[in-house]
Amino acid sequence: MKVVSNTASLDVRLSVMCGQVFRWRELPDGRLLGADGDNWWLVTFVDDAFVVEGNGDSVDWGRYFRADEDWPAHASTVRRLAPELAPYMDVLPGLRLLRPSDAVEETFSFLCTSNNHLSRISGMVGALAGYGPTLASVEGYEVHRFPTVERISDIPESELRQKGFGYRAATIPVAARQIVERGGKAWLDGLKETDYPQARLELLQLSGVGPKLADCICLFALDHTEAVPVDTHVWQAATRLYFPELAGTSLTEKRYRQVGDHFRDKLGDLAGWAHQFLFYENLLNWRRR
DNA sequence: TAGGGACCTGCC
DNA sequence: GCAGGTCCCT
Numbered sequence: 001m002k003v004v005s006n007t008a009s010l011d012v013r014l015s016v017m018c019g020q021v022f023r024w025r026e027l028p029d030g031r032l033l034g035a036d037g038d039n040w041w042l043v044t045f046v047d048d049a050f051v052v053e054g055n056g057d058s059v060d061w062g063r064y065f066r067a068d069e070d071w072p073a074h075a076s077t078v079r080r081l082a083p084e085l086a087p088y089m090d091v092l093p094g095l096r097l098l099r100p101s102d103a104v105e106e107t108f109s110f111l112c113t114s115n116n117h118l119s120r121i122s123g124m125v126g127a128l129a130g131y132g133p134t135l136a137s138v139e140g141y142e143v144h145r146f147p148t149v150e151r152i153s154d155i156p157e158s159e160l161r162q163k164g165f166g167y168r169a170a171t172i173p174v175a176a177r178q179i180v181e182r183g184g185k186a187w188l189d190g191l192k193e194t195d196y197p198q199a200r201l202e203l204l205q206l207s208g209v210g211p212k213l214a215d216c217i218c219l220f221a222l223d224h225t226e227a228v229p230v231d232t233h234v235w236q237a238a239t240r241l242y243f244p245e246l247a248g249t250s251l252t253e254k255r256y257r258q259v260g261d262h263f264r265d266k267l268g269d270l271a272g273w274a275h276q277f278l279f280y281e282n283l284l285n286w287r288r289r
Numbered sequence: 290t291a292g293g294g295a296c297c298t299g300c301c
Numbered sequence: 302g303c304a305g306g307t308c309c310c311t
Contacts, residue, residue: 081302110307112308115297115305116299117299117303117304117305120299121305161297166296166298208306208307208308209307210306211306211307212307233305252291252292253291277304284307
């Protein structure tokens with residue numbers, strides 16, 4: 001398929017590179033090559049528009065970028081209910097909440113993120129993707145479909161160690177086995193239908209999944225858009241904006257809940273999208289603060 | 290419930 | 302030293 005678009009409310013590059021998904025790479029000429037579930041995409045930018053090529057159709061593309069939602073209206077709502085976030089939205093216009101199609105892909109991507117930085121995370125997620133079948137060969141790059149939980153559960157820890165996964169080499173296959181025991185991908189997908197608190201509780205039982213990862217999986221993989229993953233960046237921003245008396249203290253379970261509830265009380269189902277502006281702005285600028 | 294340290298590896 | 306944490310221990 002080929003789609004041409006100049007949707008002003010969508011910045012493709014920002015949305016796929018800000019850490020919601022980890023399957024995109026920027027080609028030397030500036031084009032973007034990405035994978036999501038069964039799909040691969042090649043995005044070319046021309047002036048203020050972009051052209052999309054890939055094996056999916058406009059429905060797949062639209063689902064991924066939540067084209068069914070009124071983003072300008074969302075932005076107005078957040079600016080009205082949380083005006084203190086406006087400066088952060090101003091510097092990151094067009095950032096959308098994505099809806100990745102494969103919960104397994106997102107779950108194991110986030111298992112690579114603990115105590116880690118973006119460049120290494122992408123490499124590790126790419127290494128995991130290498131265990132899946134080839135989707136296509138595009139511009140000389142092999143694009144893989146992310147492997148199944150069953151395949152991941154079979155990977156020896158030693159092999160992942162060798163590939164540089166560090167201590168995550170131990171938790172990743174174990175978490176895969178735990179998911180397989182519960183029913184595999186169907187179980188994970190089923191958590192989309194349970195409510196957010198319950199889904200979060202179930203995810204917390206998995207090895208290597210703590211409060212922050214559970215919320216990432218809820219938000220990005222399970223469509224629980226009220227989830228607010230509180231990491232070091234969101235914690236810094238939240239203490240700066242809302243809880244100055246807590247600045248510099250450690251992020252305990254109680255404080256973690258305080259931050260998430262604060263966003264949910266204010267913004268409801270828009271909390272997960274809104275928090276993303278604080279997260280990414282702080283990630284880009286924390287060294288200067 | 291809060292605080293502290295270990296854990297892999299790589300980059301500032 | 303410190304990364305988009307988790308787990309285990311006072």
